[in-house]
Amino acid sequence: MTYLLILPILIPMLTGVVSLVFWTRIRTERTLSLIGVSALLGVAVALFLEVWNGGDAQILTMQMGDWPAPFGITFAADLFSAIMVLLTGTIGLMTTIYSTVNIDRQRVAHGYYPLVNFLLMGICGAFLTGDMFNLYVWFEVLLISSFVLLGLGVEADQLQGTLKYVVINLVSSTIFLSGLGILYGVAGTLNMADAAVQLAEVAQTRPGLVTTLAMIFLVAFAIKAAMFPLFFWMPASYHTPPVSISALFAGLLTKVGVYSLIRIFTLIFVHDAAYTHRTVLLWMAGLTMVIGVFGAMSQMEMRRILAFHSVSQVGYMVLGLALAMSGAEIVPLALAGTIIYIIHHSVVKSNLFLISGVVRWLRGSAYLKKTGGLITTRPYLSVLFFIAAMSLAGLPPLSGFWAKLTLVQAGLSIGHSWIVAVALFTGVWTMYSMTKIWSYVFWNKPKGETSPNFEKPIDYSFFELSVHIAPILLLVVATVLLGLFAEPVIAVALTAANQLLEPSIYIKAVMP
Amino acid sequence: MEFLLAIVIGVLYASGLYLMMQQSIVKLVIGLGLLGHGAHLLIFTIGRVNRDVAPIIPADSKYLTGAFADPLPQALILTAIVIGFGVLAFTLVLIRETNRAAPAITIAQHEQDSGDVSRT
Known part of the structure; x- marks a missing residue:
């Protein structure tokens, strides 16, 4: 039993709760959050090293209340989970540093920091749990925090965006819940490892039922x-x-969905890979790449372009x-x-x-046509x-080169050259969008109408600017290092x- | 009993989805609520509907014998109801606030507002 496993959940929770006590004391909340997220990153590093040093078959597990699996709730960290928690700590710290100057006092006074900490708690919980229903609960924890964070500040377009986000996520949660009900009915368990064992038996007699269940979770x-198409x-x-909220969401929230897909489609639903993986997932992946990148082409606002690219990258x-x-x-x-x-x-998109x-x-604006000329005024x-x-x-x-190279x-190596062609084709158009931003925002002289506070930006101090730049610089260093030292990463x-x-390694670790 | 419940669940899902496909935001929320209830009933039904004894181990035994009612689905539903209630309450407040900031009756009207890329 190792307590290292539960600390990534406990630390953000405690930070969030203590932040609630200091409601409206902005400076205290900021300091607390910085300490809390730094501690989270520290624990994440420790967890990663612990799992990594344990060798190939090392998976840390913890049974809540000492109830043996599959009766109690299991927490388990394999190397993949540990990597995800490490990413959560990193992106969390960077956006928190950024938020100290980016988030206005109004939003902090309405609970920005407690919400971010509860969000991080939900994300870490989702990465570490080994129980399907518990995963649902962590999803709800992070969703509710993200609902409020998106709407915080109650500006009109923000609320409109939040409404769509809330509704689609509620639909997704309901589908997830229906899937859980059917899983319990079919397998008689909600523990992921046990479900893998039970469903393998069910799949021998009724493969269609298990595939249907897989598709419900997939949706x-x-x-x-x-x-695509969701x-x-x-x-x-x-x-x-x-922006610091967008960056946190773009870096981490969609990854929770990808993480869950990887978890269930490597552990639980592996009985009919020819259909689930080679047909459904492969087609969806290809269409997601292409549609996302084409969606980005038609956009003229920097963050909308980036959001469409996130779709493509998923x-x-x-x-x-x-x-x-x-x-x-x-x-x-x-x-x-x-x-x-x-x-x-996670590193680059945030x-x-x-x-x-x-x-x-x-x-004063992120619309491409209203910006320009940053290469001369802000070369760095x-x-x-x-x-x-x-x-x-x-x-x-x-780093992006190695990621794509490995996939290609x-x-x-297994002869799927058409999907490789699609991936490379998408890469070209990603390049196009990035060049578009580059030429409009940085390279070209501003033309046409610019925002009123274009030439004379909002008053800022050197301190404010450096706190904005510091996390950006650190993340750029990270992407360069990930690229230069690709071998250990791979x-x-x-x-x-x-x-x-x-x-079998995971199943054995959870249910010895 | 299972047959009847299965029909009820089907009707709840169908009417929930039907309401969500309407344009009105209020109908959308009611649809979400119905869909949630459908999911809760689904868990309830799929956890085997029976009136067997409660799952309490007798004093003179170490484990349960014979048929007993499974308490886990109820625990799951209870959790889901609490979460669903909270989220639905939040959604209602959100709709009210959105309506105050940008009056609209249908989702499509919101789309027109926020989809316009030429706006700053």
Whole structure:
């Protein structure tokens, strides 16, 4: 029994609760949150090292109240979970640093910091739980926090975005709940490891039933992950709240959906990979990539472009999951590609959102046509954007290149050349969108009508500017380092993928 | 009993989805509520409807014998009801606030407002 497993949930919860006590004391809340999220990152690093040093078959488990699985609620951390918690800590800390200057006093006074901490608690809980119903509960915890965070500030377009987000997520939760009911009826258990064992038996006699169940969960999680054809809510809502909230959502929230998909489609629903993985997931991944990137082309607002790209990038992540089980034999390299992609995308996409916030702050607007000329006035910001954007487009030697390379290699190794072609085609158009932002916002001289506070930006101090830039700089350094030291990253991802694709390790760790 | 409940669940899902496809936001929320109730009843029914003894281990035994009623579905539904109630209450307040900030009766009207990219 290790308490390291529960700390990533306890720390944000305690920070959130203590922040509630200091309601409206803005400075105290900020300090508390910074300490809390730093502690979360520390614990996440410790958890990651613990799991990583344990070797290939190491999975930490903890049974709540000492009830043995499958009767109690299990928490389990394999390497993949540990990586996700580590990402949560990193992105959480970066956006919290950014939020100290980006979030106005009004929003802090209405509970920004407690909500962010409860959101982080929900995300960590979803990554660490080993029980399907518990996963539902963590989903609700993070959803309710995200509802309020999106709507915080009650501006008209923000509320309109929130309404769509709330409704689509409630539908998704209901579908998830229906799936849980059927899972309990069919397998008689809600523990993920036990469900894997039980469903394998059921699938021998009634494979259609298990596949139907898999599709119900697929719809529920695909909505959260914003996959085609269920992505429309994301571009409608992600550009409305303040930037540090957008960045947190873009970096982490859709990843929870992708994480759940990977968890159930490597552990529980593996009986009919020819249909679930090679047909459904592969097609959805391909269409998500293409539709997302074309959606981005028609947009002229920086954050809307980025939100559409998030849709497209989710396609890449699911592509790896689909490819891993599409061939004659299992391909761990494909799933490793997915894991690298998740790491890369969290770092880069949050960063691009943070940069869009600085652009908006300096230029008074994030509409491409109302900005311009930042290369002459803010060369350092331009360089930072350029690196992050090129990483997203997949240029070597940055992190995005390795993520795409791994996926392409895996796809070619099992002869799925058409989906590899789609992935590369999408990469070209990602490049196009990034170049569009680059030329409008940074390179070209401003033309046409600009925002009233264009030339004379809002008064800011050097301190404020450096707090805005610091997290951006750190994340750019991260994407460069992930690219330069790709070998250890790929090694970690491969180990995690091997663990995921060998469900017996997980089942044995949870139910010895 | 199961047959009857299955029909009720079907009707709840169908009417919930039907209401959600209407344009009005108020109908949308009612539809969400019905859909939620359908899901709760589904768990209830699928956990085997029976009137067997409560799952309490007799004093002179170490484990349960014979048929007994499964308490887990009730626990699940209770959790789901509490969560659903809270979220639905939040949605209602959200709709009221949205209506105050940008008056609209249908979702499509909101779409027109926030979908206009030329607006700052």
